[in-house]
Amino acid sequence: MSGALVIVGLGPGSADLLTPAAARALHAATDLVGYGPYLDRIAESVPNQRRHASDNRVEVERARHALELAAEGRQVAVVSGGDPGVFAMAAAVFEAVESGEPAWRELDIRVEPGITAMLAAAAEVGAPLGADFCAISLSDNLKSWETIERRLRAAAEGDFVIALYNPASKARPHQLGRAFDLLRATKSPETIVLFVRAAATSEARVVMTTLAEANSATRSISRNERAPWVYTPRAEQETAR
């Protein structure tokens, strides 16, 4: 049996949001490759696979290792948080393919999609992505801060709802504030800003505030003694119905 590699999206965290297709891909694997905490998350449901845990920062090395295993004839699942195609492992695998062994191009490689954090975070509060939106990673590990600023400016000029991934880390504590400063130059101070942690898990936390990002049309609906809903109307203006 020849080797194969599937990059599997685990979704935002809960097993409830792992698709049946992703679960089946994990079960069919002989080897699981990924960031340790992601492998731990699925340890109970797929206990019989060989595990290859790695650190969070070594995506391309991890991808190469997975490709080597597949080239040896293993059935490899590379696990990824959220959706593997969104700021996650799928692009890292194809980067490794492009710069790696010619034989890797002939491997059976596929991607199993998952619920990316932006969708889970939006669902926690209502429908803030209801109109046109964009997703920007604030990490400058792989691109310059100038590119990030250019994209933030373009997103503000286009009045997109903006989903920020990788908003801050210990090594990059100031980037989210810099992004907000930049957005404040263009967008209304009343623009709704949501901070969502651990969306779609039992530890989910949402903080709603104003000033900065998000589409100028994003609005909240107040309720008695409960958190407001947040949504972005699909129409750009109030439309009589």
Added chain:
Amino acid sequence: MSGALVIVGLGPGSADLLTPAAARALHAATDLVGYGPYLDRIAESVPNQRRHASDNRVEVERARHALELAAEGRQVAVVSGGDPGVFAMAAAVFEAVESGEPAWRELDIRVEPGITAMLAAAAEVGAPLGADFCAISLSDNLKSWETIERRLRAAAEGDFVIALYNPASKARPHQLGRAFDLLRATKSPETIVLFVRAAATSEARVVMTTLAEANSATRSISRNERAPWVYTPRAEQETAR
């Protein structure tokens, strides 16, 4: 028991990509509200619910009907293709809440996320959304064409990967071509363009071409006698590793 309303994302089509949480929400409902073909899609798996099918174009009327049912004490699931928060039913429900009965604000309303078409389409070919990206609906039913052009221009200026939803319909046959014309003014003619239909279903069809949208870094990896993979490197330039 008081009424409740959940807006459920069915994902791109196959039952394999319906999350367990979404399936449970459908089973727990007494009433299913939605566009007829979406209700047909789940008819076998949830046969005992009362069905309220409607036409594709009446989202806010459909949302109001669902809210009325919930206010009467029913457990209502509004079904939505893909993710309900992305150009789908969730924003329509909140629009109806905002302009509707004050009592609707006190209902238990929640959103069950799903795999949106953009993620399923990306997974069909590799990882074209690997870097910053945006999603733009080309439908001008609810916004002006000027707004769409402004967003396309901003997306091109920001060098985002661009996912176009609602690219064309019988009533709007020329908008995709107009969008490409606009993007051609800014982007390289070699920019990869993908047309994906029925992603993540057995009828999936992918056509890859060049000219127009997509991130300037999006690249294809050729293979012997097989379709190329397509991905967007996470780094903005080749980085030595």
